[in-house]
Amino acid sequence: xxxxxxxxxxxxxxxxxxxxxxxxPNVGKSMLINSVSNAHLHVGNFSGVxxxxxxxxFDYKDYKFTVVDLPGTYAFTDYTIEERVTHNYLCAEEYDxxxxxxxxxxxxxxxxxxxxxxxxxxxxxxxxxxxxxxxxEGIEVNAQYMSELLNIPCVKVSAAAKTGIEELIDTVVKKxxxxxxxxxxxxxxxxxxxxxxxxxxxxxxNFQAVNSYRNIAIxxxxxxxxxxxxxxxxxxxxxxxxxxxxxxxHIELHHNTDDIKEAFAEEYAAFNRGIVAEVxxxxxxxxxxxxxxxxxxxxxxxPIFGIPIFLFFMWSLFQLTFTLGNIPMDWISAFFTWLGTTxxxxxxxxxxxxxxxxxxxxxxxxxxxxxxxxxxxFIGIALLETTGYMSRVAFLLDGFFHKFGLHGQSFxxxxxxxxxxxxxYMSARILKNDRDRLLTLFIIGFMSCGARLPVYVLFxxxxxxxxxxxxxxxxxxxxxAILGLIFAKVLKITxxxxxxxxxxxxxxxxxxxxxxxxxxxxxxQTIMYLKKAGTFIAGAAILVWFLSNYPHDVNLDKxxxxxxxxxxxxxxxxxxxxxxxxxxxxxxxLGRLGKFxxxxxxxxxxxxxxxxxLQAGLAAKEVVVSTLGVLYSIGGDVDESSKxxxxxxxxxIPFASAVAFIIVIxxxxxxLAATTVFAKEAGSWKYAFYLFVFTSVVAYSLAxxxxxxxxxxx
Amino acid sequence: xxxxxxxxxxxxxxxxxxxxxxxxxxxxISFGIMKDAELEVLAQAPRKKTIEIKxxxxxLALRSEEAAQIEVKxx
Numbered sequence: 001x002x003x004x005x006x007x008x009x010x011x012x013x014x015x016x017x018x019x020x021x022x023x024x025p026n027v028g029k030s031m032l033i034n035s036v037s038n039a040h041l042h043v044g045n046f047s048g049v050x051x052x053x054x055x056x057x058f059d060y061k062d063y064k065f066t067v068v069d070l071p072g073t074y075a076f077t078d079y080t081i082e083e084r085v086t087h088n089y090l091c092a093e094e095y096d097x098x099x100x101x102x103x104x105x106x107x108x109x110x111x112x113x114x115x116x117x118x119x120x121x122x123x124x125x126x127x128x129x130x131x132x133x134x135x136x137e138g139i140e141v142n143a144q145y146m147s148e149l150l151n152i153p154c155v156k157v158s159a160a161a162k163t164g165i166e167e168l169i170d171t172v173v174k175k176x177x178x179x180x181x182x183x184x185x186x187x188x189x190x191x192x193x194x195x196x197x198x199x200x201x202x203x204x205x206n207f208q209a210v211n212s213y214r215n216i217a218i219x220x221x222x223x224x225x226x227x228x229x230x231x232x233x234x235x236x237x238x239x240x241x242x243x244x245x246x247x248x249x250h251i252e253l254h255h256n257t258d259d260i261k262e263a264f265a266e267e268y269a270a271f272n273r274g275i276v277a278e279v280x281x282x283x284x285x286x287x288x289x290x291x292x293x294x295x296x297x298x299x300x301x302x303p304i305f306g307i308p309i310f311l312f313f314m315w316s317l318f319q320l321t322f323t324l325g326n327i328p329m330d331w332i333s334a335f336f337t338w339l340g341t342t343x344x345x346x347x348x349x350x351x352x353x354x355x356x357x358x359x360x361x362x363x364x365x366x367x368x369x370x371x372x373x374x375x376x377x378f379i380g381i382a383l384l385e386t387t388g389y390m391s392r393v394a395f396l397l398d399g400f401f402h403k404f405g406l407h408g409q410s411f412x413x414x415x416x417x418x419x420x421x422x423x424x425y426m427s428a429r430i431l432k433n434d435r436d437r438l439l440t441l442f443i444i445g446f447m448s449c450g451a452r453l454p455v456y457v458l459f460x461x462x463x464x465x466x467x468x469x470x471x472x473x474x475x476x477x478x479x480x481a482i483l484g485l486i487f488a489k490v491l492k493i494t495x496x497x498x499x500x501x502x503x504x505x506x507x508x509x510x511x512x513x514x515x516x517x518x519x520x521x522x523x524x525q526t527i528m529y530l531k532k533a534g535t536f537i538a539g540a541a542i543l544v545w546f547l548s549n550y551p552h553d554v555n556l557d558k559x560x561x562x563x564x565x566x567x568x569x570x571x572x573x574x575x576x577x578x579x580x581x582x583x584x585x586x587x588x589x590l591g592r593l594g595k596f597x598x599x600x601x602x603x604x605x606x607x608x609x610x611x612x613x614l615q616a617g618l619a620a621k622e623v624v625v626s627t628l629g630v631l632y633s634i635g636g637d638v639d640e641s642s643k644x645x646x647x648x649x650x651x652x653i654p655f656a657s658a659v660a661f662i663i664v665i666x667x668x669x670x671x672l673a674a675t676t677v678f679a680k681e682a683g684s685w686k687y688a689f690y691l692f693v694f695t696s697v698v699a700y701s702l703a704x705x706x707x708x709x710x711x712x713x714x
Numbered sequence: 715x716x717x718x719x720x721x722x723x724x725x726x727x728x729x730x731x732x733x734x735x736x737x738x739x740x741x742x743i744s745f746g747i748m749k750d751a752e753l754e755v756l757a758q759a760p761r762k763k764t765i766e767i768k769x770x771x772x773x774l775a776l777r778s779e780e781a782a783q784i785e786v787k788x789x
Contacts, residue, residue: 075744079737106771109746255749259736265743269751293773294756303760395775399763402777408764502738503777504745507766 017176018066020090023101024113025072026508028129030054032101032159033069036169040520042423044385047072047506051082051429053089060169063176068095075265076116081429090120091226097123097176099168104134104141104156105509107280111272112265114150118183119218121211124152125172131156131164140281149275151184160514182212187267190254194221194247201243205236220244221251222264293388293510300389306396315474317380322457322470325373332372336365355545358630363541366629366645367533367622370454374529375522377450381419382521386513390415391505398503404485405492407431408503410440414484417447418477419525421674424449425681433501439491441682445670445695446484448477450529451621455665458625459658462646480666487698533622540619541626544612547590548630556583585631604664604703605657605711614664620671656714660707667699718753718776718784719762726754727786734783746770747784 021029025047034041037058041050054069070089071082078084090098100117102110107128117124128134128141146154153171157164187195198217202209209216219227221244231237248260255263300306340357347353384390390412398408409430417424424444431437448456456476460469560580567573585591586608593615594608601611609631617624625645632648653661669675669692679688721727729751732739746769747753756773757766766775 075740077740077744079741079744108770109772112744112746257749259739261740262732262743262748265748266750269746269748297757297766301757301759301766303758306759391775395764395766396759398775398777399759399761402763408775408777500779502734502741502780503764503775504738504741504780505775506745507773507775509773 015062015176016064016066017097017172018068018095019172020068020070020093020095020098021101022070022086022090022098022113022117023072023129024074024103024110025506027072027101027103027110028159029072029101030069032127032129032157032165033067035159035162035165036067037065040524041069042521042524043517044390047391047430047508051426053085061173063173065169067099073113075113077261080432090117090122095122097125097172099125099127099172101127101129104128104131105137105139107141108272108276111275112268115185115268115271118150118152118185119215119222119224121180121215123175123180124183125168125175126150126152126154127168128154128156129159132158132161138283140283142279142281146275146279149184149278151181182214185218186271188254188270191221191251191267194250197247198240198243201240202236207234207236221247221260223248223260296510297392297507301392301396306392307400310393310396314477317377318474318477319470320380321373321376321453322460322473323466325370325376325457326461326466328372329369332365332369336361336369339365351549354549355542359542359545360538362629363544363626364533364538366625367454367537368530370457370625371526371530373453373457374450375526377453378419378522378525379518381415382518383513384415386511386517386521388508388510391507394505395507401485402500402503404489405439405496406443406485406488407433407436407440407501409505410436410443413440413444414447414481417444417449419450421445421447421449421670422677425674425677428681431501433498435496435498436501438682438687439488439496441678441687442491442691442694443484443488445691446480446487446667448480448666449621449670449674450525451671452665454625455621456662458628458646458649459662462650462653463655463658476662476666483667483702532620536620537622537626540616540623541630544590544616544623544627544630547593548585548588550588553584553587556580556587590631603707604660604700605654605707606661607653607657610653610657610661614661614668617665618669618672620673621665624665656707656710659710660703663703663706664699667702668695715785716787718755718767718781718786719765719778721755721786723755723758726752726789728752728789729784730787731785732783733785734780738780738783742780742784745774746772747774752789753784753786 021033023029028043030041030050031043033039033056034043037056039056041054041056050069050071052071056067056069058065058067068089070086073083073086076083076087078087098117098120100114102114114126126146128143128146131141134141141156143154143156153175155164155168155171157168159165186192195214195217198220199213202213202216207213216227216231220231231240234240251263252258252260255266257263300309302309340361343361344353344357347356393415394408394411397411401408401410410428412430413424413428416427421444424447425441428437428440428444431440456473457469460472460476464472557580560576560583564573564576567576586595590612591608594612597615598606598608598611601614606614609628612631613624613627616627628649629645632645632652649658675688675691678691679685682688682691715730716727718727729747729749731749732742732747734742742748751769754768755765756768759765762778764775764777765781766773767781768774
C-alpha cells in the first residue's frame, strides 16, 4: 500500500473515506497507521505517546483514505486532556467510520472502550492488533465468532509483523459501502427491561429519529449529554423524563450504587466477560508460570536495587555519549577544517571568503560536530520509550517525586525533556490536574535537552581529561535534574498549592523494539537536528558573522598595519594581528551589544563574547556553539597550532567563568520554539513570561554562586 | 474493612467497594477496577509508597493513597 498506487486515480470518481482510529493507550494505533501508509508517526511503549490527533493520507484502490490517529483513551470519562481530545472528536467531528484498535492479548480490558463505542451509532470495524503476540502467548481469538456476537466486523492484524493489513482495509471499504448495522450489546435483565420500557414509549408516540430507539434509550439511561439536549426540546420530554428517572433509579438500585456510570461500567464488564469467554481460548497453560515481564520486573523494580539500576543505566548512557561519540567527532572536525581550507583559496573577495569559511562553515560545522553525541542520546531515549522501562521508572520514582510535589507520571515528560523540550511540553498532557501539569511544565527546562549537549561536550572536553569528561557530563545532567526537583518543591509550596492528582498508571508489557523502529525514531530526530543546523543555525551563524564583522574600522587597520610593519619577530607579528582582529571585533555591532550589556553579566565572570553567545542561545542552544565558533575563530588565537574551538575556549575562558556559563545554559529558556510550545501547553503567554523571569532569575543567582564558589576553591 | 494497601505481595483479592471520590472512581473504573474485579498485588515500591497490581491481564501502578480507597475481600 504505497502512497501512490500504480493505477491512476481520477480525483472526481475517487471516494473519500475518513477513518477515526480509536483504541486504548498503547495498543499500537500509531504503529498500525505506519504499517498502512508509509508515515513515520512516533511510536513508544507507554500510554500517552500520541497526545494530539494526527491525520495521515493514503490511497488504496479507488479510495482516498484520511486516517485520524486519536490519542489513546481507556474510557470516555474525559479524565485527561487526551481523553477529551478523542471524545470531542468522536462526538463532534465529521468522519465516516471508526476503526477500534484492540490488543488481542488483553481483549477484556479493551472491550470496555468498545462497549462505549457501540452506543455511538457509527460504522465500526474492530482491528484485533498484536495477533502475532497473542499467538506466541497461546491466546486464540475467534475473530469470525466475535464478529457474529457483536455484529461488527473483527479483523486480526499485526502492525508489527504487517499481517492482515490489506484485509482490514478491504473490510473498512466494505463496511463503508454497506449499511449501518445495529451492534449487539446485551445488558442484564434489569437494564434490558428498562430499555424496553423506553423503546416501547418511543414506539407508541412514533418518535422521529435518525438513531434506533434502542440506541436512544441506552444513551438516555447513560445520561449522554447530546441525547439529553436533543430530547429536551421535544414535546414528549415532559412524559418521557419521569420514565427515564424511574428507570435510572431501578438500575442504580440493582447495582447497589448511586452512580449510573458505575452501574453501566459493571454492565459492560459483565457483557465483555461473556464475549471473552466465548471467543478467546488459552491453548497453552503457560500463563500459570511467571511471564517474562514478571521475571524482568522482579529485578528492575526491586525495592532496593531498582533505583541504583536505573541510575547505572543513565550513567552508562552519558559515558557512551561522550566516549563513543568522540570517535567520529574527530573525523567530522577534520572534514570541516579540510572543507574550509579547500574552499578558502577559491574565493577572491575577502569579505565573501570570511562569510563562507568563518561564518557558514565554522558555525554549521560547530553544530554538526555534535551529531554523534546527539544520536547516542536519542538511541538511549528511544530504548527507554519503546521497551516499556519508562513506566517502571515512573513507578519507582513516584514516592520520591511525590515528596517534591511532582507526580510519578511527571517522569515521562521530564525524561523526554532530555531529548527535546518540545515533545516534553506536549507529553505533560498525561497529567490531568492543571496545577500538576503547570508545575511539570516549569520544571521540564531543568532537564537539559539534546541541543544543550554540544555546549556541555565542548566545555567538559575543554576543561577535563577524556576519562573524566563523561562523569562530569553525567554530573551536569543529574545536578540539573536535582535542581529541577528542588525548584519543583519551591514552586509547589509557593505558586502551585493544592490537592495532589491520583497516581494510577498502566505498566505495559516489556517489548523488544525492532531495529527498524529504533532506526526510524532516531533517524527522524537526527534529520531534524541536521536540518536545523543547515537552515536555522546557518542563518543565525551568518547573522552573527555579519554583526561581528561590521562596521569595519579602517583607522584601526592603519594603526596596526604600521605597528606590524615595525615588528621584528614572526611571533610578535602574529600577536599584533590577533590584537587587531580582537579590536575590530570589539568595535563591531555584536561587540558593542555585548559590551553594552556586559555590566549585567560581569558579576558572573563573563566576557562580552560569552554574553553574546548566551543571548544568541535564547533563539536555540545550538546557536551558542556556532556563535562561540564564529567569535573565537577570529580573535584570540595566539598559538597557530591550536585550531580547535575547545582549545580556544580553554585558553580564553577562566574555569570559574566556564562553570557559571554552564549553569546559565542548564537553567535558562531552552529555545524560542520550545517557549512557544510551552505557552500553548500552559494555556497562556502569561506563563511563558513567568517562565522567562523564573528561569532568568534562577540562572543568574545560581551562576553567581557557582562563579564565586569556584573562585574560592581554585 | 480491609483495603488494597493492607494486602501483601502475591495476595489475590476481590474488590468489594470503591470509596474514592467521583473523579478517581471513574478513573479506576476505566482501568477495570470495579466491584467484583479480581486483583493481585504484584510488587511494592520501598515503604509501600507505590504498589503494582494485576487487574485481569493488565499491570497497574497505584499510589498508596489511592490503594487505601479500594475496599477488598479475600477470595
